[in-house]
Amino acid sequence: MTFDAIDRELLKLLQNDSKQTNKALSLQLNLSVTAVYERIKKLEKSGIVKQYVALVDKSKVKKDFVAFCHIKLVQHSQDYVVKFEREVNQLHEVLECYHLSGDYDYLLKVLVKDMKAFREFMVEKLTKIDHIGSTHSMFMINEVKHTTAITL
Amino acid sequence: MTFDAIDRELLKLLQNDSKQTNKALSLQLNLSVTAVYERIKKLEKSGIVKQYVALVDKSKVKKDFVAFCHIKLVQHSQDYVVKFEREVNQLHEVLECYHLSGDYDYLLKVLVKDMKAFREFMVEKLTKIDHIGSTHSMFMINEVKHTTAITL
DNA sequence: CATGAAATTTTCTCCAT
DNA sequence: ATGGAGAAAATTTCATG
Numbered sequence: 001m002t003f004d005a006i007d008r009e010l011l012k013l014l015q016n017d018s019k020q021t022n023k024a025l026s027l028q029l030n031l032s033v034t035a036v037y038e039r040i041k042k043l044e045k046s047g048i049v050k051q052y053v054a055l056v057d058k059s060k061v062k063k064d065f066v067a068f069c070h071i072k073l074v075q076h077s078q079d080y081v082v083k084f085e086r087e088v089n090q091l092h093e094v095l096e097c098y099h100l101s102g103d104y105d106y107l108l109k110v111l112v113k114d115m116k117a118f119r120e121f122m123v124e125k126l127t128k129i130d131h132i133g134s135t136h137s138m139f140m141i142n143e144v145k146h147t148t149a150i151t152l
Numbered sequence: 153m154t155f156d157a158i159d160r161e162l163l164k165l166l167q168n169d170s171k172q173t174n175k176a177l178s179l180q181l182n183l184s185v186t187a188v189y190e191r192i193k194k195l196e197k198s199g200i201v202k203q204y205v206a207l208v209d210k211s212k213v214k215k216d217f218v219a220f221c222h223i224k225l226v227q228h229s230q231d232y233v234v235k236f237e238r239e240v241n242q243l244h245e246v247l248e249c250y251h252l253s254g255d256y257d258y259l260l261k262v263l264v265k266d267m268k269a270f271r272e273f274m275v276e277k278l279t280k281i282d283h284i285g286s287t288h289s290m291f292m293i294n295e296v297k298h299t300t301a302i303t304l
Numbered sequence: 305c306a307t308g309a310a311a312t313t314t315t316c317t318c319c320a321t
Numbered sequence: 322a323t324g325g326a327g328a329a330a331a332t333t334t335c336a337t338g
Contacts, residue, residue, distance in 0.1 A: 003213075014206035018170065021332060032306050037334070051207040054166035056302050060200045061155075063302060066250070068259060085296045092303035097296040098218070107220060107290070111302060138259070144237045144249040148300060150208050150215060150263060151244035173313060184325045189315070 001046040006031070008152045010039055011048070015149035018052045055148070058111065065114050066140035069126070071106040072133040080131045087129045093121050115139075153198040158183070160304045162191055163200070167301035170204045207300070210263065217266050218292035221278070223258040224285040232283045239281045245273050267291075 003011075006029060013025055022036045029036060043049045058064040073080055088097045088108065096109040108126075112118045118137075126135070155163075158181060165177055174188045181188060195201045210216040225232055240249045240260065248261040260278075264270045270289075278287070 011206070011208060015208060017204060018206040019204040023332075033333085034307080034335090035305050038305080041334095046212065047209055048212045049206045050209040050212075052169060052171040053205060053207060053300050054163070054170040054201045055203040055205060055300060056163060056167060056304075057199055057202040058302065060198065060202075061302065061304055063304070068250070068252070089297050094297060095300075095302075096298050098220070098292045099294040099296055100220070101291040101293055105290075106296070138257075139253040140250045141253055142251040144251055144258070145241050145246060146248050148205050148207060148247075150210065150213065150247075152208075152213055152215070174315095175313075185314085186316090186326080187324050190324075 001042070001048070003043070003048070003152075007039060007043065010036070011043065011152055012149070014040070014049065063111060063113050065112050065118060066143070067110045067112070067118055068138045068140070069106075069108040069110060070136040071108065071126075072135075073106075074131045074133040084129060084131060091121075091125055093125070153194070153200070155195070155200070155304075159191060159195065162188070163195065163304055164301070166192070166195075166201065215263060215265050217264050217270060218295070219262045219264070219270055220290045220292070221260040221262060222288040223260065223278075224287075225258075226283045226285040236281060236283060243273075243277055245277070 009029060010025065013020065013028060022033045022040070025031075026033045026036045031039075040049070058066075073084060084106075085097070085099075088094050088106075093110050093112050094108050095111050096107075098107045099105075100107055110118065110121060112121055122135075122137075126132070161181060162177065165172065165180060174185045174192070177183075178185045178188045183191075192201070210218075225236060236258075237249070237251075240246050240258075245262050245264050246260050247263050248259075250259045251257075252259055262270065262273060264273055274287075274289075278284070
């Protein structure tokens with residue numbers, strides 16, 4: 001599917017505030033409400049807009065201890081990789097998990113309440129997963145920037 | 153502010169799909185539409201729900217080259233840190249930036265179109281920032297998991 | 305893509321617990 | 322204070338040109 005400059009501007013607005021009314025959007029884009037409505041539907045149908053979510057302030061809910069864990073697997077056979085990835089997907093503490101180049105390695109972003117909870121997560125959950133070779137964790141001191149908005 | 157089990161369930165639903173109508177939410181929570189409405193307003197007022205956003209599918213817009221850059225500053229004086237953080241905030245390619253423990257170090261998540269664009273980003277933008285000592289980049293092979301939803 | 309009408313949803317008021 | 326029912330206001334959605 002193709003998207004033009006107006007779609008790009010529309011996506012920018014929606015990525016920043018998806019609760020704006022189509023009327024508000026139409027004013028910013030100099031379009032009619034219907035035109036905005038149809039463009040949004042097109043972006044949703046095509047899958048470019050994949051989800052609408054509410055973002056929760058971590059610190060307001062007392063859950064702002066963030067750790068990054070580098071993980072190496074003992075072996076990298078298809079089986080182990082698939083199994084590891086499936087198990088990681090089920091851990092709610094893991095917000096992000098990336099398979100990285102370099103050392104056939106994973107990077108996990110883990111969110112818990114505090115250091116104690118992190119220790120428990122490591123002992124009770126992460127290291128219970130088979131085939132993990134080594135881990136190396138770093139802790140967040142400060143979140144300098146965090147956006148979900150992609151510039152197009 | 154306090155939030156109970158119903159608020160927690162409501163946050164779970166909103167973090168997954170913020171476009172549900174209050175009626176749909178009321179059915180899932182066994183509440184009236186008004187009760188849902190008031191709870192949502194309370195969560196917004198208190199800042200627990202800080203933003204509503206549309207999530208864009210990176211691969212659908214041909215922008216799915218993700219790099220993680222570890223950065224060390226030459227010095228760690230207040231001035232340098234503040235300046236570095238301000239500049240990073242203005243780079244649209246940087247989606248996330250964390251100040252980490254350990255080596256007085258930063259971790260950046262960078263999103264660009266492809267390796268060529270990443271090279272340009274490094275040469276033209278990142279290394280143009282003063283006081284950067286060393287950088288180390290890793291590239292994403294696969295996004296195993298990525299959620300914005302916090303479990304409460 | 306715009307206009308205008310219909311359907312749905314949000315939002316408010318009032319009342320009960 | 323908290324939540325429910327229903328009316329009013331606003332918005333989304335659709336038909337037509």
